[in-house]
Amino acid sequence: MSTRPRIYMQEVATRDGFQNEAQFIATEDKVRVIDALSECGFAKIEVTSFTSPKAIPALRDAEDVMHQIKRVPGVEYTVLVPNVRGAERALSCGIDEANLVMSASETHNRANLRMTREQSFAQLEQVIKAISGSPVAINISLSTVFGCPMEGDISEDNVIQWLDRFASLGVSRVTLCDTTGMAYPSQVRSMAMRVKALFPHITFTLHFHNTRSMALANTLVAISSGIDRFDASLGGIGGCPYAPGASGNACTEDMVHMLELEGYDTGIDMKKLLAVAAQLPGLIGHDVPSQLLKAGGRNTIHPAPDYVKDIGK
Numbered sequence: 001m002s003t004r005p006r007i008y009m010q011e012v013a014t015r016d017g018f019q020n021e022a023q024f025i026a027t028e029d030k031v032r033v034i035d036a037l038s039e040c041g042f043a044k045i046e047v048t049s050f051t052s053p054k055a056i057p058a059l060r061d062a063e064d065v066m067h068q069i070k071r072v073p074g075v076e077y078t079v080l081v082p083n084v085r086g087a088e089r090a091l092s093c094g095i096d097e098a099n100l101v102m103s104a105s106e107t108h109n110r111a112n113l114r115m116t117r118e119q120s121f122a123q124l125e126q127v128i129k130a131i132s133g134s135p136v137a138i139n140i141s142l143s144t145v146f147g148c149p150m151e152g153d154i155s156e157d158n159v160i161q162w163l164d165r166f167a168s169l170g171v172s173r174v175t176l177c178d179t180t181g182m183a184y185p186s187q188v189r190s191m192a193m194r195v196k197a198l199f200p201h202i203t204f205t206l207h208f209h210n211t212r213s214m215a216l217a218n219t220l221v222a223i224s225s226g227i228d229r230f231d232a233s234l235g236g237i238g239g240c241p242y243a244p245g246a247s248g249n250a251c252t253e254d255m256v257h258m259l260e261l262e263g264y265d266t267g268i269d270m271k272k273l274l275a276v277a278a279q280l281p282g283l284i285g286h287d288v289p290s291q292l293l294k295a296g297g298r299n300t301i302h303p304a305p306d307y308v309k310d311i312g313k
């Protein structure tokens with residue numbers, strides 16, 4: 001048993017990443033990536049989303065993917081669900097967790113989910129009531145909690161009000177999503193400290209995007225504020241197609257590399273992780289933001305130029 005503090009890593013590339021790819025990724029390729037990720041040591045994998053195929057055509061094969069992946073004991077398999085219809089589809093596939101999504105910003109909720117926040121809440125409330133008491137866990141992902149690209153700042157009080165309403169329905173898992181990389185470290189500290197104090201029975205995940213290169217700084221600050229679960233995306237791919245300017249998530253391999261150096265136990269097998277990450281550019285047809293894939297770990301040793309040995313002779 002490791003005595004290092006544990007950080008739980010939750011992989012979202014095949015949902016947050018693939019949803020944003022213009023080119024459809026074949027079902028068998030998705031399944032291959034997920035099966036490889038299942039061997040890497042993640043606490044949770046967000047496999048796909050049960051959204052409208054018109055809204056997110058890239059994930060229109062959600063049922064097939066869920067039915068074809070191999071489940072590894074100890075890994076939780078979750079899926080994104082926006083409404084009652086999505087929950088029905090997800091439940092038919094034997095999910096471990098339903099990740100119910102709505103936005104703290106009214107405008108982003110309307111743009112992304114084509115509902116008011118009240119309409120979204122009513123849909124999610126129905127799903128929560130139907131699932132409660134079953135073995136399927138419920139997580140609420142609240143988007144744009146650190147800012148909305150169409151509204152600007154989102155107040156902490158607004159976020160707390162939605163958390164209150166979900167807490168009163170018995171929700172015990174919540175992800176605070178920085179949908180377009182607007183979060184900054186002192187803001188993260190303030191939010192994390194406040195929600196941890198107000199909702200001690202809720203397990204919080206933080207979901208950062210690296211749109212403005214602050215995801216890793218935000219991660220360290222979140223940990224020092226008591227958060228121990230993070231979403232991250234292989235290769236750093238990702239982004240919401242309905243949030244202007246959205247770009248990739250915090251990159252899993254970059255985050256794990258940093259956290260392990262800092263003395264945390266992420267449970268991740270870096271060699272296996274990098275082997276899967278290395279397949280991504282070929283699969284999606286373009287380069288990925290990952291720094292570690294390009295540079296290797298900090299202990300990557302390069303040969304010195306020949307003249308070095310002759311200097312000083």
Ligand code: COA
Nearest residue numbers: 050051052053055056082083085086101112113114240241
């Ligand atoms: N899965 C599959 N089909 C769905 C569905 C779901 N979860 N929800 C609705 N549909 C279908 C309906 O059956 C209907 O089909 P039809 O045109 O063949 O009759 C059609 O989609 C429209 O239904 P409606 O309820 O009017 O949905 P909408 O068009 O207002 O879209 C959402 C609402 C929530 C389904 C859609 O906006 C969505 O899926 N958004 C997800 C966005 C997302 O994932 N963003 C990134 C992650 S944060």
Ligand code: ZN
Nearest residue numbers: 016177179239
């Ligand atoms: Zn995201």
